[in-house]
Every structure is written in structure tokens, then in C-alpha cells.
Amino acid sequence: MADIHIGKAPPNSAILPFYATGAIVFWLLCLLLLLSSGALTTFYFNPHLLALVHLAALGWGTMIIFGAAHQLLPVVCERDLFSPVMASLCWYTLTAGVALLSFSFWHFRAGWTMITGGALVVLSACAYFCNAVFTSRICSHYAVVRLFIVTSAAWLLFTVTVGLLLAVNLAFPFFDKNHLEILKLHAHAGLAGWFLQLITGISSKLVPMFLLGKSVKEKLLHYACILQNAGLLLFLLDGYFSGIHPFRALLYAIIAIAGIVCWLLYLYDAFRHRVRKSIDVQMKHTFVSFLLLGMALLLIPVMLFAENYRWTMLYGTFLLMGWITGIILGKTFKTLPFIVWNGHYKSLSGKVKVPLPKQLYSEPWVVWQFRLFIAAILLLAAGIILNETMIIRIAAVVWLAVASLYVLNVLKTLLHKTKIQ
Amino acid sequence: MMDIAFTDPHATEKMKAQEALYNVIDPELFVNVIDLGLIYDLDFGEEAAINVTMTLSTPHCPMGEAITNGVRNALELIFPDRKVTIYLTFDPPWSFEMLTEEGRTQLGV
Incomplete structure (x- = not known):
């Protein structure tokens, strides 16, 4: 032992x-x-x-x-x-x-x-x-x-x-290549290489841990890693040497999406075998972010074959403001309060009565942040689809409300003073 | 779950220790370490020592240090003349079956 x-x-x-x-x-x-x-x-x-x-x-x-x-x-x-x-x-x-x-x-x-x-x-x-x-x-x-x-x-x-x-x-x-073509490769290396793979890795550790869930299907994560990297590498190499061709780009996207599906199946398996049945608002943020990722992926063929740039705009919005922002808005209050709590109370635990990490931030504010986030992303998407500046402006006001709640809650956590009850 | 036999020569100490450990809460799950079934054994066999064998709900629990500190602090508080040593083990790994009835109720299982 x-x-x-x-x-x-x-x-x-x-x-x-x-x-x-x-x-x-x-x-x-x-x-x-x-x-x-x-x-x-x-x-x-x-x-x-x-x-x-x-x-x-x-x-x-x-x-x-x-x-x-x-x-x-x-x-x-x-x-x-x-x-x-x-x-x-x-x-x-x-x-x-x-x-x-x-x-x-x-x-x-x-x-x-x-x-x-x-x-x-x-x-x-x-x-x-x-x-x-x-x-x-x-x-x-x-x-x-x-x-x-x-x-x-x-x-x-x-x-x-x-x-x-x-x-x-x-x-x-x-560059002897078109600047905008390289820009697309740069953007996708960031989205499918950096964000997707990091989020895949970290979430497959954190989500089961938060839900007290276990999955024995770790092979799915191996497939996810291979498929996500293969799809991205093929897209980048082909895009750089032969230019971005819609049909071939769609094929590479399907390979990468198969990798995403493997990752989500792993998380679903952990979710099904979870001990903790209640789902908190932070986890709801995560689920909504996955939905928004799915919506962005559904837009890929539309974006590749339609001439209108607004679909590209919508695709980027769903990824950056929907998927990545959604997951961060939730996960912040699954990690930050614990990091701050550890700094204040790690050595005091068991000696005196100390507050719980969830008492370091305001849960009702996170609930409102979640509701406003859904309103903000839907309004922004509507504004982009309708190409209507006024709707985008209204969406931006709602986004500002989301950000204000988030900043205040983060500051509340960061500025916490040690309290012994 | 840790069982304390009445024939155990250290039953009284173990019950006192268990009582103290009810106050050590897993900060993420909000359930105490006894009802979570994290404590495998409390050994009072050595003089001036308590050897605790325990686990964590996940092998790389970020709150692991806080939980083991909590166990050590709680035991040192009621047994100031004994040195507490914690042996962390994942054999057997923690599982849902290790929760007490009270732990299940608190987790909403």
C-alpha cells in the first residue's frame, strides 16, 4: 500500500x-x-x-x-x-x-x-x-x-x-498563396486543433469527475484523437497544396466530425453511468455548448456550398460565442471557486468550520447568466441570419449583461476573504 | 464502508475518530468522508499513532489535498497525542457501492 x-x-x-x-x-x-x-x-x-x-x-x-x-x-x-x-x-x-x-x-x-x-x-x-x-x-x-x-x-x-x-x-x-485561403487554414487549425482537442481532453477528465460517472469505453477517446487529427491534417495539407475544394473539405470535415461523435459518445456513456443524478446549472451550460457545437457542424456543408458569407459568420459565432463561450461560462464556476477555496481553506479543513466552495460565488447569478446566454446567442444568430444590425445590437446588449454578471461573479470569487464560521 | 466491531480493542477510539470525520466534507460533493465511504481503515494499533487508509472518489481529485488535510486535522484535534499518517490507496477503487444510505440520500442517488 x-x-x-x-x-x-x-x-x-x-x-x-x-x-x-x-x-x-x-x-x-x-x-x-x-x-x-x-x-x-x-x-x-x-x-x-x-x-x-x-x-x-x-x-x-x-x-x-x-x-x-x-x-x-x-x-x-x-x-x-x-x-x-x-x-x-x-x-x-x-x-x-x-x-x-x-x-x-x-x-x-x-x-x-x-x-x-x-x-x-x-x-x-x-x-x-x-x-x-x-x-x-x-x-x-x-x-x-x-x-x-x-x-x-x-x-x-x-x-x-x-x-x-x-x-x-x-x-x-x-506568401505566394491567397492570404484569405491561408486565413481559413489558420482559423481551422485553431478551432479543430487547439480548442477542440484541448476541450476533448479536459472534458473527458472533468465531466465524469463532476458527475461521478465512469466510462470503460476509453477506446472511443483513442478513435476521437485519431479522427480529429486525421480530418484536420488532411484539410490543412490539401487546402495548402491544392486549395480548399468544397467536396474534399466536406469529406475531411466528416472525418473530424466522426472524431467529435466518438468523444461525445464517451461523455454520454459516463453520463449514463453517473452516480450524481442532479445536474447543476454549470453542467447545463456544458450541454448547451455541445448543442451549439452541433449546430455549427451542421452549418459546414451550407457554408462550403453557399456563396453567402453570413453562414461563415454564423458558423464562427456558434463556435466562438456558443460552444467555447458556453463551456467556459459553466466550467469557470466548476474550477475557479475550488482553486480560490484551496488557497484559503485547504489547511483549515477539518480544524474549523469553513464555507464550501459554492459559497464563494453567487449561484443565482450563474442561473441568470445561463438564461441570458441562451437569449444572447439566439438573438445574435437571428441577427446574422437576417443580416439585421439592430437585432445584433440588441443581442450585444444581452451579451454585455451576460459578461457583467460573469465578471462580477468572478471578482466576487477572486476577492473572497477567509471566513471561519 | 468502514465497520467497527465491538470486539475491536480500539472500538472506542475508532468511534470517536469516526464522529470527528463526519465533520470533514468533500468540498465538491458536499458529503462527509464517512458517508462517502472514503475511509477504509483506522488503525490505532501503534502507540502514539493513527494510520488512516483512505481513498478519493477519483484518482486525481483536485480537492484531494484538502480532503486528506481535513482528515488529518480532524483526527489531530481529538487525538493530540497521536501522529496521524494517511495512506492513500486506490485498491480497491472507490465506487458507488461504498456510499452509506445517508451518503446516497445526500447525493440524490
Whole structure:
């Protein structure tokens, strides 16, 4: 009987800045959406939309995911994080990089500011990749989750490197390919490589843990990993060398979608065999986010064969503001209160009566956040489909309400003072 | 679930320990460690020591350190003259069957 090592959480100073910054960027993103609602009714390669997309993907999605991933890596690998200093470096460079990039896109200043921003984001991805690889190198269990963490980190590095090259190309053209074609490859490497694979890996660990569910069908996760990577690799290679052809792109999408189905079947199996029957609002957020992912996937053939750019806009909206935002809005209150609680009460537990992690934030606010989130995404989708700026503006107001509730709840948790009852 | 036999020479200590551990709550599940069935054994055989054999609901529970700290703190509080050592094991792994009736009710199973 061995004294088994429990993965030690990294210091809160290496994790919490990601959550605080991500929350503020989300609020800023919703404000900018309100200020430039018209950007969603025109062709997608426009300055304001580029700024919004990079704020959403890097400043919001990647920022929060970095925080959660740095916290979860030691848990999955049963080892301390390789370097908390590198995690902090990751935050500094990502924050500065996102600020420079978004400013440059908003004012469309192609040049050294944009390139520096892109380079800082690449540096951040490098730091994260090293931490992911060196922490998981000694990981002896959960090979699939580890594989997803490492492959997603590699895809992130690839995506941001291509992004940097695109930024350079805008100022000093050197690509012999169409800039917009490369942009599509860059976007999909980020969506299907970084976000999809990281979320697949982390959720297949977290969802069963939160539901007290178990699945013995781990093979499904292996298939998910192979199919998601195969579909993406084929799309990127074919798209780069032969150009994006709708029929072939659809075939690659089907391969990747088969990988998504395997992942969701694994989660469903864990859900069916769960001990905890009650589903909290955070888990409902997760389920709705999966529905929105499904809606985005259904749009792929429409987007590939229809000429109208609004379907591309809707597809991106469902992925960034629906799927990724939905999962983050829920999972934040499944992780952050526990991280903060650990910092305050880990050593006091059992000695004195301490509050529970769920008492560190307001549950009613999360319920309202959930309701408003559904209203916001539906309104935004309606605005894009009808190409109606006014509806998009109303949707942006609702988004701002969602973001305000979220920021206040995150701040309430972060600013919690130790209370002994 | 941990059983305490009346013939056990340390039955009194074990019952006192169990009572204390009812106050140690899994912060995520909001159920105490006894009703969750996380405590496999409390060994008072060694003088000035308590050896606790326990598990976690999942092998990489992020709250694992808080739970084991809670168990140690609660036992040290009522047995200040004994050194508490925790042996974490996943053999057998925790399963739904280890919940007490009260634990099942609290989890809504």
C-alpha cells in the first residue's frame, strides 16, 4: 500500500491572473460587439471583426483555458507543474500580445505593432507547450488525456505561428498563396486543433469527475484523437497544396466530425453511468455548448456550398460565442471557486468550520447568466441570419449583461476573504 | 464502508475518530468522508499513532489535498497525542457501492 502522490496545485499567483484577465476581456469583447454591431453584417475580413475574433479566441477562450489547463495538468499527471514561472510568463506574453494584436486589427495597422503582438502570442504558446510537454512527460496514467493536451498545445503553437506569418504578410507580402485561403487554414487549425482537442481532453477528465460517472469505453477517446487529427491534417495539407475544394473539405470535415461523435459518445456513456443524478446549472451550460457545437457542424456543408458569407459568420459565432463561450461560462464556476477555496481553506479543513466552495460565488447569478446566454446567442444568430444590425445590437446588449454578471461573479470569487464560521 | 466491531480493542477510539470525520466534507460533493465511504481503515494499533487508509472518489481529485488535510486535522484535534499518517490507496477503487444510505440520500442517488 503506497502513499500515492496527489498532483499538487500550482501557486494561485500562476493561475488566477488568467481568470481575471479572461473575464475582463470577455466584458470588453461584448462592449466592442455593441459598438461595432455592423461588422457582423459585412464580409468577415474587416478590421473590427478581426479584432473581435482575436479577442474572443485569444483574450477570452485561450486565456481562461490556459488558466484551467495549468491547474489541471498536475492533477492529470499526478505531478507538480513543470514551471509555475513559465505559466506566469505565458500570462504576461499572452496579455500583452492580445492587447497589441487587437489594437492593430481594430485600427487595421499592419506593421510592427501587429507583428510584435503576434510574436508575443507565439512566445506565450511556446511557454505553454513546454509546460504541457515537460509536465506530462513523466505522466504514467491517462495516456489519452495527456495525448490530447500535448497535441492541442502543438496545434496552438502551429496556429499562432501561421497567424504571425499572416501578420508579417500583411505588412511585407511574401506568401505566394491567397492570404484569405491561408486565413481559413489558420482559423481551422485553431478551432479543430487547439480548442477542440484541448476541450476533448479536459472534458473527458472533468465531466465524469463532476458527475461521478465512469466510462470503460476509453477506446472511443483513442478513435476521437485519431479522427480529429486525421480530418484536420488532411484539410490543412490539401487546402495548402491544392486549395480548399468544397467536396474534399466536406469529406475531411466528416472525418473530424466522426472524431467529435466518438468523444461525445464517451461523455454520454459516463453520463449514463453517473452516480450524481442532479445536474447543476454549470453542467447545463456544458450541454448547451455541445448543442451549439452541433449546430455549427451542421452549418459546414451550407457554408462550403453557399456563396453567402453570413453562414461563415454564423458558423464562427456558434463556435466562438456558443460552444467555447458556453463551456467556459459553466466550467469557470466548476474550477475557479475550488482553486480560490484551496488557497484559503485547504489547511483549515477539518480544524474549523469553513464555507464550501459554492459559497464563494453567487449561484443565482450563474442561473441568470445561463438564461441570458441562451437569449444572447439566439438573438445574435437571428441577427446574422437576417443580416439585421439592430437585432445584433440588441443581442450585444444581452451579451454585455451576460459578461457583467460573469465578471462580477468572478471578482466576487477572486476577492473572497477567509471566513471561519 | 468502514465497520467497527465491538470486539475491536480500539472500538472506542475508532468511534470517536469516526464522529470527528463526519465533520470533514468533500468540498465538491458536499458529503462527509464517512458517508462517502472514503475511509477504509483506522488503525490505532501503534502507540502514539493513527494510520488512516483512505481513498478519493477519483484518482486525481483536485480537492484531494484538502480532503486528506481535513482528515488529518480532524483526527489531530481529538487525538493530540497521536501522529496521524494517511495512506492513500486506490485498491480497491472507490465506487458507488461504498456510499452509506445517508451518503446516497445526500447525493440524490
